[in-house]
Amino acid sequence: MKKILFITTRYPFPVYSGDRLRAFDILKFLSKKNKVDLVCLNDANISKNKDLSFCNSTKVFYINLLTQIINTFFSFIKLEPMQNGFYLSKQMKNYINSVQSEYDSIVCHMLRSSQYLPDKFLGKKILDSTDLLSSNYKQTVMQLSIFNPLKYIYFIENFLIYNYENKVFKKFNYVVFVSSKDSNKAKNKINKKKICTIGNAKENISKLFSHNINNNKIIFIGNIKYLPNKLACNSFAKKTLKKINLKYPSIEFHIIGDIGYFHKFSLSRYKNVIVHGKVKNLKNVMKNSICGLCNVKISTGFQNKILSYMSFGIPTIISNNSFASTKFKKNKEVMVFSNEKDLIKKIFYLIENKRFSNNISINSQKMIKKQYTLSKVFLKYNNII
Numbered sequence: 001m002k003k004i005l006f007i008t009t010r011y012p013f014p015v016y017s018g019d020r021l022r023a024f025d026i027l028k029f030l031s032k033k034n035k036v037d038l039v040c041l042n043d044a045n046i047s048k049n050k051d052l053s054f055c056n057s058t059k060v061f062y063i064n065l066l067t068q069i070i071n072t073f074f075s076f077i078k079l080e081p082m083q084n085g086f087y088l089s090k091q092m093k094n095y096i097n098s099v100q101s102e103y104d105s106i107v108c109h110m111l112r113s114s115q116y117l118p119d120k121f122l123g124k125k126i127l128d129s130t131d132l133l134s135s136n137y138k139q140t141v142m143q144l145s146i147f148n149p150l151k152y153i154y155f156i157e158n159f160l161i162y163n164y165e166n167k168v169f170k171k172f173n174y175v176v177f178v179s180s181k182d183s184n185k186a187k188n189k190i191n192k193k194k195i196c197t198i199g200n201a202k203e204n205i206s207k208l209f210s211h212n213i214n215n216n217k218i219i220f221i222g223n224i225k226y227l228p229n230k231l232a233c234n235s236f237a238k239k240t241l242k243k244i245n246l247k248y249p250s251i252e253f254h255i256i257g258d259i260g261y262f263h264k265f266s267l268s269r270y271k272n273v274i275v276h277g278k279v280k281n282l283k284n285v286m287k288n289s290i291c292g293l294c295n296v297k298i299s300t301g302f303q304n305k306i307l308s309y310m311s312f313g314i315p316t317i318i319s320n321n322s323f324a325s326t327k328f329k330k331n332k333e334v335m336v337f338s339n340e341k342d343l344i345k346k347i348f349y350l351i352e353n354k355r356f357s358n359n360i361s362i363n364s365q366k367m368i369k370k371q372y373t374l375s376k377v378f379l380k381y382n383n384i385i
Contacts, residue, residue, distance in 0.1 A: 005102075034385070063089050141155050141158055220292075225263075292308070
């Protein structure tokens with residue numbers, strides 16, 4: 001039995017965002033045959049959660065906003081990604097350095113966690129980068145208007161991340177990506193023998209969907225503080241839902257996930273938009289759903305929200321951009337749209353075609369059980385750990 005130190009910058013529970021869900025799943029899988037200690041950051045005091053009881057131990061460090069702002073500024077001065085500073089805890093770094101000799105392997109989750117890798121660690125070093133972040137930020141820059149100040153912040157951060165990836169990837173024995181698309185792009189940054197593609201998975205599968213004339217919910221799950229998700233929700237709430245309501249006035253847009261107070265207030269002002277934020281029981285919210293939505297325009301890896309919808313058997317509609325990172329079959333396991341008009345057309349088709357909706361539901365769950373369970377997808381981790 002190996003002893004593993006797992007480092008992440010966000011406490012991996014509750015799992016309302018793709019990065020937390022992936023961290024949670026990796027921890028759960030690795031803990032089956034190894035002793036895994038979790039070290040992570042959090043921005044508020046938390047009580048230890050029984051859902052992380054499979055970890056051998058959990059050590060949480062706290063940072064406040066003022067410290068994050070100061071550290072972000074100094075990261076910029078050092079020409080390192082600003083997010084490194086935002087997620088930097090010197091206490092956590094010192095702690096990891098002090099216990100490094102106890103472990104056979106260290107797994108850093110997300111690029112920003114790589115700053116915690118001890119320089120003198122002699123064991124196996126693995127970076128679960130998840131996405132190729134420089135590619136993600138490049139897409140973000142292209143999507144934002146030249147009048148949006150965020151465009152220039154992301155432009156600078158993209159430059160810093162690109163250079164940082166070139167340097168930091170070389171420190172690890174393996175760098176893991178969710179999609180083969182990102183793995184292929186990363187070959188110009190790192191020896192291809194060090195690149196490993198391990199997709200996302202879904203453990204809990206339960207049948208929830210049944211086509212009904214009274215179904216009136218369109219669901220969006222994700223970290224709404226993450227810009228691509230924020231833009232996707234804003235666009236659907238402000239524009240698309242209004243057009244849908246012209247024909248079906250009772251249809252509502254339900255948003256689930258971590259969200260800032262002011263953004264929640266802003267979205268809640270729109271008719272038929274329900275912002276739940278964090279919820280303890282997804283089933284209660286997702287009952288009477290028409291579909292799950294993944295309309296993000298900025299997408300590099302596999303979107304975990306897709307698996308979340310499919311695990312409940314809820315028909316899923318995704319953008320062409322998101323579909324490129326999947327192996328699903330169009331109109332059999334998922335529906336794929338190319339523009340807003342096409343999206344609305346597909347939502348109407350789900351509402352009006354009971355047989356088709358139920359078939360999508362059944363096929364999507366079959367696919368998850370066949371190819372996307374933890375025991376199958378994360379099996380590669382046993383080979384690199």
